[in-house]
Amino acid sequence: MNWEFIEKYLPMYEKAALLTVKIGIVGILFAILVGLICAAVQYYKVPVLRWIVAVYVELSRNTPLLVQLFFIYYGFPKIGIRMSAELCGVVGLAFLGGSYMAESFRSGLESVEPIQSESAISLGMNSRQVLGYVILPQAMSTSIPAFVANIIFLLKETSVFSAISLMDLMFTAKDLIGLYYKTTESLFLLVVFYLLILLPVSIIGSLVERRMRYAGFGD
Amino acid sequence: MKRKAWRNVLALALTGVLALGLTACGSSDSKTADAGSAAAADGKAVYRTxxxxxxxxxxxxxxxxxxxxxxxxxxxxxxxxxxxxxxxxxxxxxxxxxxxxxxxxxxxxxxxxxxxxxxxxxxxxxxxxxxxxxxxxxxxMNVSLGVVSKDDNVITSLDNWNADDSIIVISGTTAETYLIANYPDIPLQKFDSYATAKEAFENGTSVAWANDNTEVIAFALQNEGYTVGIPSLGSADTIxxxxxxxxxxxxxxxxxxxxxxxxxxxxxxxxxxxxxxxxxxxxxxxxxxxxxxxxxx
Missing domain, CATH: 3.40.190.10 (Periplasmic binding protein-like II)
Incomplete structure (x- = not known):
């Protein structure tokens, strides 16, 4: 292990990690937004829109992010839509993540038996109260594990960004290997940086999960 | 309720079949991989004589x-x-x-x-x-570096570079090493394969593409609208x-x-x-x- 090399190229990894996190966060926020909208459309069975959402979910979940990015980055300019590589990364993550988020929210919502909202209505709650006090707390506790898993999954998926020339962690490592042939050092830094990004997410995620689980018992 | 129970059984069975299928594929894959890297696995020499x-x-x-x-x-x-x-x-x-x-x-x-x-x-x-x-x-074979650019904006020199423009290079090529060492201020747009670099260059991602001169000459000959403004850059090398x-x-x-x-x-x-x-x-x-x-x- 050549520590001098590691010290010298640490800033490059820091820059790459920052880019990964930046695109990751923005992409995931948009994914959550898309997911919420899609889940609501499917839960309330909005006519027409629910079919569009269904098609989108299947399309996005059954194609790899790499393929989606190729379409956005290399294909779209051919029809006149030109975006920077960063924006393509965000759009790609939101497109892929949206469907996964939608599915986890929807499964949470559907896990609450209809009898509960019927009971709440018969107790005199209005529809907003039913949603806020009865359905959402239980739905959230059910979807949190899948939600956290999705975030980790999406952050890891950023490793294919090298295909659209984004200098993310993966591409930085590959580039340094190609330039200076220090395979061990480059890959070591790569693993360390991914762990630095993802371990906190996992840990915070499981803490949140534990706290939210009480909601399932009705307090 | 009965229908739900059946659905669970079906789901379990499907998961089982899938898991079996996956492990089956996995084992056959690893077998072929082992045969290929047998020389690498034992002993220090990774090469075959x-x-x-x-x-x-x-x-x-x-x-x-x-x-x-x-x-x-x-x-x-x-x-x-x-x-x-x-x-x-x-x-x-x-x-x-x-x-x-x-x-x-x-x-x-x-x-x-x-x-x-x-x-x-x-x-x-x-x-x-x-x-x-x-x-x-x-x-x-002989080779040196070259730079190809669009006909309407032919680049003939890398001096006085406009910092807003980038040059496409392929990660791990001599063009990348040369530009980093000699023109550290020129922003590089790096790609990991020839195919993607070509595609991005045609899409107008960057003003120029630096690569082996054989490659850029071939690109300009095969694609209309491009000129090799810098036919040789750096030292003459061999392949x-x-x-x-x-x-x-x-x-x-x-x-x-x-x-x-x-x-x-x-x-x-x-x-x-x-x-x-x-x-x-x-x-x-x-x-x-x-x-x-x-x-x-």
Whole structure:
């Protein structure tokens, strides 16, 4: 292990990690937004829109992010839509993540038996109260594990960004290997940086999960 | 409730079948992989000696699959090109089958260091830094760097560069190393394969593309609207076969082979078969190196 090399190229990894996190966060926020909208459309069975959402979910979940990015980055300019590589990364993550988020929210919502909202209505709650006090707390506790898993999954998926020339962690490592042939050092830094990004997410995620689980018992 | 229970059973059964299927695929995959890297697994030497290659009946040669006309896969799925033509002859004279392994610029050295291939014939430019990691045989082609740009904005010099513009390079190429060392202020847009770099350049991602001059000349000839504004940049280099560091038996054999091929002007024939369509015959003598001897130009 050549520590001098590691010290010298640490800033490059820091820059790459920052880019990964930046695109990751923005992409995931948009994914959550898309997911919420899609889940609501499917839960309330909005006519027409629910079919569009269904098609989108299947399309996005059954194609790899790499393929989606190729379409956005290399294909779209051919029809006149030109975006920077960063924006393509965000759009790609939101497109892929949206469907996964939608599915986890929807499964949470559907896990609450209809009898509960019927009971709440018969107790005199209005529809907003039913949603806020009865359905959402239980739905959230059910979807949190899948939600956290999705975030980790999406952050890891950023490793294919090298295909659209984004200098993310993966591409930085590959580039340094190609330039200076220090395979061990480059890959070591790569693993360390991914762990630095993802371990906190996992840990915070499981803490949140534990706290939210009480909601399932009705307090 | 009963229907739900059935659904659960069905789901479980499906999961089971899927899991079985996956493990089955997994085990057969690992078997073939083991056979390939057997030499790498035991002992320190990751390479196979000449005798081991002959015994196995197959030589693994790393070539490009997307660098027309040097190494590419044609419409029939066959490997073609200047490097590939030479690789086939190498296998023929060695009396073994050739197993082509597709490489990208950035992993050529790794493939040799980990024993994934026996020889790299992927337009591999000889540099002192690379020679510390792998062993180069005698050269078979001349090369230097070049820069291609659009007809309406031909770039003829890299001095006084506008910092808003970027140049496309492929990760792990000599163009990348040269620009980082000599023009550190020019923003580089890096791609990991020839195919994606070409695509992005055609989409107008950057104003110019720096690469081996053979490659940029070919690009300008094959695509309308592009000019090679800087036909040669940096030092004149050569392209040679590379083997794993220390694999002297294979290296010596390749060197002897290149001398023998020089006597029949093999690389001229190679040029005429693979490159003449792209470059015409004008570049033949300046590109081809015969018998491993570079003529002073």
């Amino acid at each position: 000449l005798d081991e290659i002959k015994e196995s009946g197959t030589i693994n040669i790393g070539v490009f699959s997307d660098k027309n006309p040097f190494g590419y896969v044609d419409e029939n799925g066959e490997y073609q090109g200047y490097d590939v033509y030479y690789a086939r002859r190498l296998g023929e004279d060695l009396g073994v089958d050739v197993n082509f392994v597709s490489t990208e610029a950035a992993n050529r050295i790794e493939y040799l260091q980990t024993g994934k291939v026996d020889v790299i014939l992927a337009n591999f430019t000889v540099t002192p830094e690379r020679a510390e990691e792998v062993d180069f045989a005698s050269p078979y 040679a076969p590379a083997v794993s560091k220390g694999n002297t038996t294979l290296l010596d054999w390749i060197n002897d082979e290149i001398v023998a091929l020089g006597e029949e002007n093999f690389f001229h024939a190679d040029y005429e078969a693979t490159l003449a369509d792209t470059y015409g015959l004008d570049y033949e003598d300046s590109l081809v190196v015969e018998g491993g001897k570079v003529n002073a130009q």
